[in-house]
Amino acid sequence: MADTPYLLEARNLCQHFASGRGGKRLTVKAVDDVSFGVRPAEIFGLVGESGCGKTTTGRTIIRLYDPTSGTVTFDGREISGGMTRGLRRYLTDNIAMIFQDPIESLNPRMTVEEIVGEGLTIRGVKDKAEVRRRVVEMLGKVGLTNEHATRYPHEFSGGQRQRIGIARAIITHPKMIIADEPVSALDVSVQAQVINLLNDLKEEMGLTILFIAHNLSVVKYFSDRIGVMYYGHLVEIARGDDLYAKPLHPYTRALLSAIPEPNPLTEKTRRRIDYDPERDHKEDYFSGNPVMTEIEPEHFVYCTPSELELYRDQVRGKADA
Amino acid sequence: MLDPHNLPDEIRDLPDAGFELAQTGEIKDEVFHTKPIGFYRDALQRLRKSKASMVSFWIIVIIILLALIVPNITGYTYMEQDTSKKNLPPKIPGLESLGIADGSQILTNRRRDSLDNPDRFPEGSVIRIVREYELSGVPVVDVMVDYYTFVGVDDDVYHWMGTDYLGRDLCTRLFQGTRVSLLIAFFAVLIRIVIGVIYGAIAGYYGGKVDFAMIHFAEVMDGLPYVVVTILFMILLGAGMFSIILAMTVTGWIGTSRLIRAQFYRFKGREYVLAARTLGVTDRKLIFRHILPNTIGPLITKAMIEIPGAIFSEAFLAYIGLGIKPPNPSIGILLSNGQSVLLQYPYQTLFPAVLISVLMVAFNLFANGLRDALDPTRRGED
Amino acid sequence: MPKQQNDTTGNSAIANDIILKVADLRVSFRAYGGRVQAVRGISFDLKRGETVAIVGESGSGKSVSVKTVMGILPGNAIIESGEVRYGGMDLTKVSEEKFHEIRGNRIGLIFQDPLSALNPIMKIGKQITETLRLAKKMSGEEARAKAIELMAAVHIPDPQRRFNQYPFQFSGGMRQRIVIAIALAGDPEILICDEPTTALDVTVQSKILELINEIKRERHLSVIFITHDLGVVANMADRVNVMYAGKIVEAGTTEEIFFSPAHPYTWALLSSMPDLQTKERLQAIPGAPPNMIYPPAGDAFARRNPYALKIDMEKEPPYFRLSDTHYAATWLAHPKAPKVEMPAVLRARIDRMKRSGMLNG
Structure with missing residues (x-):
């Protein structure tokens, strides 16, 4: 395992945000010199407190932000360079993202079928029946049924919405998923549903997951290896048990x-x-x-x-x- | 609090059948029992429940229908002049026997003896004498006459709202004018919205330097004085519907673009927009499919509020003499004309004034109802 | 319902001195679409010097019940029945003016979001002294001295300087300390904490919890602690009330709830979240919490409960006494019920907890 090459690798990744102009210019080093790698079919947990840069790291990898410096490679190909149509396609085909807020992350004006099927339609699947069939198949995987497909997001509970978000992410069969705090906005009683579902999907589809969360118990349970972030820096990376048994960095x-x-x-x-x-x-x-x-x-x-x-x-x- | 070892009889002796496990299989999510409701259906349902907006809606519909129908059925055209019947009072068939809108008018200060002169007061024109008095020793009267007979118009001639100083039928002109005013307002607002949406969407979506340049250009435009711009357009393009519409849109789109830009700033960072981006959705689709629909509520509301505003600006321009070319009527032109004879012929001002007031109130109330109905935070409420 | 706690007093008069008592409280909200039955007949009491936790997920009614105690329910709330006995009064019937006095002087409140609890354009010091001057009728100088003392008590470094700063100059944890200082300003005997650490990071959370425990000890406060986090409960509480769908489904001492839980919802709650040792598959609770406009018949949890009995679907379970301090509303406690054991995963976890407790203790 340890010598398997990384599927995703970030090297000296920096993401600085500037605000203000002239003399008042302020640079926030949200992510500063972060390096880590995720192996195929591994769950890598990124843990830290609010504002530590873990979410920004995930978003920079999937190119919601353009990195300030450093490189990210996926399967040997650099994905941090200038954005081209081809790179966009490569990225979206291979990496998908699951978001934190089950209310905010679904378009209130689209039906579940449109939301989950969007990944297919923008890839040129024109046949409505085919989209429908694959949407229902995905909904089945996340424990929902075809009668949910015509519904709008506001009719669902938080856990169900999060499962819809997962269905949307996996319908294009990406190799990797970035899960950004997927359970922290959920009620305690439904968090386990979502964690178990992600675990099952990982086994079934051989997914690699970058799991971002602030709850260390959940991260430790779910991840193979864990990276701890503090103020933009990744301060320690270890296997879950090692991290727990012999933490080294004082943070x-x-x-x-x-x-x-x-x-x-x-x-x-x-x-x-x-x-x-x-x-x-x-x-x-x-x-x-x-x-x-x-x-x-x-x-x-x-x-x-x-x-x-x-x-x-x-x-x-x-x-x- | 019950002690399991010392239960009251009715609890202890509950039937055994109840104490079996109820669910042995896998527990599934509950199915929905209601029908799915789309966003606009939901909004419509809530709109229907608001009485004020429904009444306003029907008033608007009726006025639009009247504007479409009335000019074609009065038997007159808006530009047909007949100086022999100028400034006739309203006369409506059916109502005349009730004493209102019977074409009567009070003439003051007439010599008592002129009443008997058939050249001055034709046969049957005098209805009754309102007041008799003496002025410098001459007996004078205020007399109510059938004005139609008085000026020598046939008995079967009716002008529902009277005529103006050129003898044009005011009813035809009012609804023709409503047609023109609504058209001007509708097109002015439509063009404002189209420009505003495109401008605001680009500025809001791309942000940064693009936004900076665009927003400052808009600020400069907004600084131009409205009346000066309008006069310039009138000089350049001549008076007319087209130049009024253009004049109203030159700076009118800025408000819409600000609204749209703010909405884009609000929505472009939303997680579902980010989610769509990570799926590879193109910018164009993000703007039109994911962000713009969320601005439709505020946008429709803004349009509905701007329509009466535009009607009013048109009236204002007409009033200060920058209206559309005569003989075309508009509500503003009618008000402006009526105003000069307000004391003698108040009905010439009354009807357009009532119509523009009703129209503005109705549009405003309807806009309020729409805003509430389209507010996504109130989704699913009854 | 927890009357027996009255009956069994006597061994330690001070420990069992009931300071606040909630009896059969029912609160609902007028809402579009019907009446939301947020609290459906809860009873619990608070003894002097103890911390009672109310645990439940969002919508379980835990927050509404303490808002009733504090008299800060929103306008569309209706107290359907029940009473809140405190100092010879029924707080559900007290006038607003009287409540002002009670809130300032006798019951302190700490909210979840420290930022919205503070006035953003008023200096921190002023916000504390204002409470002091209103509640304690202190003069300006006195209040200032007392405020600085309070700020020191909640461990705000350099209180003299901080006195003149604005809320935005404080971090989340520091703001929550200020909120605590304000709550303490009236020298209350009861402190109500409504998810005081949910919005905070773990490292900050543990400091705030430590602080609350410390001031509770020093000032002999009685604390009602609302949370959804069982880890926080284990840290803070002497006794625990578990709420689900507007009812208390199980109540007991912290040890009883954690080591011999009896209600299937408590089982689910305890076993659904991983701790640092968990390796096995999580016991997920299926489904979603019920719509409280139409609360289900019988046991509200039955439809999500694999251990539900047929009678759970129809008849609401009464409270069965399991010990003098422990009771649960589940038909599983009835003698006729089949012997259902708690999930094996949970049994294993409890054994592990006890073992690590032995090692540490």
Whole structure:
């Protein structure tokens, strides 16, 4: 697994947004020097708090935004360069996206059939009966029936709408799906429906998924590997269990320590760890250039050379113990 | 609170049959029991429930029908002059016996003895004497006459709303004028909307530098004084319907373009628009299929509010002498003409004034109803 | 219905001192299309010094029930029946003027969205002192000193300087601290928290929860805590009421709810979300919450419940007592019901939780 080449790979991806003009010009580094790769049929979780740049990363990869710098390759082909008709086609054929808000992400004036079928019609499937047949097939996959096809989005519950959004994403059989917080706007009782559905579809269609979320429990459950983002930087990448067992970057530790677990025995005595970049890093973290470094197989940390030694020791210490 | 080990009889002795698992198979999503309702059907249903807008709607329809039909059935044309019957009061068959709209008019300050002169007061023209008094020793009267007989028009001649100073039938002219005013308003608003939508959509969708340049151009245009622009057009193109419509659209589209631009800014970042982009939907389709339909509600509402505004501007232009070419009537021309004889012949102002007021109120109320009905946040409400 | 909690008092008089009592409360809303029956007969009580959590998903009526307690229901709400006993009054019948006094001085409220709870164009300090001057009739200087003290109490660094700043200069977590400071200004004895951390990030959330726990201890507050997050419940609550479709379906101490849940909805809630150890397939709850204009007959959860009995579909289950503090509204507790065990996944998870609790404890 570890030596399988990446299907999607981002290298030093930056997305800076500028606002204001002249002297008041402000640049927000929403995504700054982010590098990671996703292997075929793998679920890669991108986790972080609001404003950390995880959503922007996903949107930049699928080219809702044009990257400021850095490259993204998919299946060996660069998809971050100048936008051409051919590249647009390649992108939309291979990568689809699932959005967060089940109300906002469906056009209120289109029927479910039109919404789900749009991917087909814009690819030139003219035959109405054929579109209909494939829409119904997709609806069946997400647990809806053909009688739902003529309905408008507002008639559905949140979980059902999210499943419609999933049907829309998979109808063109993309290789990869970027799922941007697909469950966080849903009620607790229906989140599991959507997670199970994504899991089933992944198995059935061999999907590769970039799963973006802020809920670390969900990300850990759903993902093979996890990347942790903080203020535009990807600070740590590891397999879920490794990340949980031996978090290295101080932010990852803080994040893990903050997750409330539904267990009153442990929860009432849980010790929270704070993250204070000034205190938790040495001077050179800010002045020097920290880079993404592989500490142990499949475990990367964003660190400076001096921190690298420290982390190596920690990993060795854990292994000994 | 019941103790499971010490239950009251009626609970303890519930039939056993109830205590079996009810659902053994897979639990599916519930099916819908209602019919699917499209957005516009839903809006229409809500519009129908608003009494004020339905009444307004029918008033508008009736006025449009009248404008289409009346000029063809009065038996007169809007430009037919007959100076022998100028300024006739209204006379409507059927109502005349009731004493209203019977073609009567009160003439004041007439010499008492002239009443007997058949050249001055033809046979049967005097209905009754309203007041008798003396002026400088001469007996004078105010007398109500059948004005039609008085000026020597045949008995079977009827002018429902009277005639103007050139003897033209005012009823024909009013509805012909309504036709013209509505046409001007409709086309002016239509052109404004077409230009405004295209301009606003491009500025809003592409944003950035394009938007910056376009919005500043619009600002400059908006600064041009309306009356000056209109006069320039009149000079360039001559008075007429076409130049009025053009004059009204020169800066009129800016409001619409602002509305559309704002709507585009609002909707282009919506997740469903992003979702369509990730599917590979083209810009053109995004604009027309995904974003523009959401602006239709505010757009129709704006158009409906602008129509009475346009009717009123036309009237205003006519009033200050920049109206369409005579003998063509418009509501504004009629008001302007009527105003000069307001005290002698108030009915010449009354009818167009009532019509333009009713029209404006009806359009405004209908626009309000439409705005509520097309508001997507109220979807699905009864 | 939770009368027995009165009856079984006696061992510890202070611990069982009931400060607020909600009895058979029913609230509905006039809406297009009918009457939304948001709360359908709930009863619970709050004892001095304890934290009671109300857990449920959106539309379960948890927020509406505390809004009733606070007298801040929107205009289209109707209190159909029931009462809220507090300090010898029935809060459902108290006048608006009286309520102003109660809200300022005796019951504090923390909302979900700190930004909308603060006035964006008023300085932070002024927003706190205003409450102090209204509720405590303090003079300007006194109020200022007290406000700075409160800001320090909710751990706002450099309160002297922050006093003169505006809400937009504060981060989400800091804003929520200000909201807490305002809630504390009147020196209340009850604090109602309506999803106070839902809009916040996890790391900020855990700090705010810590803060609420800390001020609760220091000021001997009684807390009603509304949330949909079971992790937060486990952290905060002494007792838990689980709400579904406008009713409390199960109530008990936090340990009882987490370790011996009895209602299938509680089972579903506990097993549907993964924790950090979960590997097995999630137990998804099928379907969607019911439309509360037409609440289903019988047990509202029955149609989504694989353990539903036939009687659940027709007859509303009464509350069955499972222990002195634990009761559930499910026919499964009836002696005639088939012996249905909780899902194996949940059983495994509870065992794991207990084990990790032993390790830590």
